[in-house]
């Protein structure tokens with residue numbers, strides 16, 4: 306579909322599968338953090354994340370939890386590797402990964418990836434006075450690092466705000482209402498792009514306009530489909 310800027314005052318973008326290949330997360334970011342875990346998880350009280358990991362471990366009632374053996378650092382490393390292997394949504398894991406990625410970007414070993422149609426889309430937003438913002442389950446820190454270091458340069462000047470799951474789940478309409486309020490844009494004037502139908506459903510439930518971003522394949526959709534951003538605000 307083609308969406309003009311008529312009646313649109315804000316554009317809200319999902320990251321994985323929408324602005325950025327899903328493979329960037331699974332084939333680049335996750336392995337990078339996994340390989341450097343031991344380097345970054347320190348000894349005793351010097352590392353505040355150790356306490357966070359231990360608290361989560363003690364509260365974890367889930368199946369398959371490994372034993373906590375060989376001291377605080379070894380116990381934490383074993384548990385963090387378990388959380389990574391089982392792709393668990395863990396605050397402690399996200400904190401540690403965030404720290405590792407931040408250093409990776411600083412060293413220039415990591416560069417953010419966006420599809421080539423993303424920078425021109427953000428330029429059209431700016432030219433047309435449409436606010437652009439991000440809503441991703443990756444932390445706000447991870448989002449800012451990604452968009453600061455893309456092959457097209459630092460895209461942060463084009464982005465008004467970043468939202469992560471602290472705003473609420475991406476499948477809850479209230480999250481989108483909060484984002485509209487935070488941006489000062491009425492929900493019907495906010496366009497949300499994502500590759501995930503459950504997120505589109507929630508956004509539509511809050512009154513947003515939505516487009517289903519399908520980067521590969523051609524499965525049917527009950528939402529307006531785009532294969533690139535070329536027809537958005539164009």
Ligand SMILES: [Mg+2]
Pocket residue numbers: 319320321322323499500501
């Ligand atoms: Mg996505």
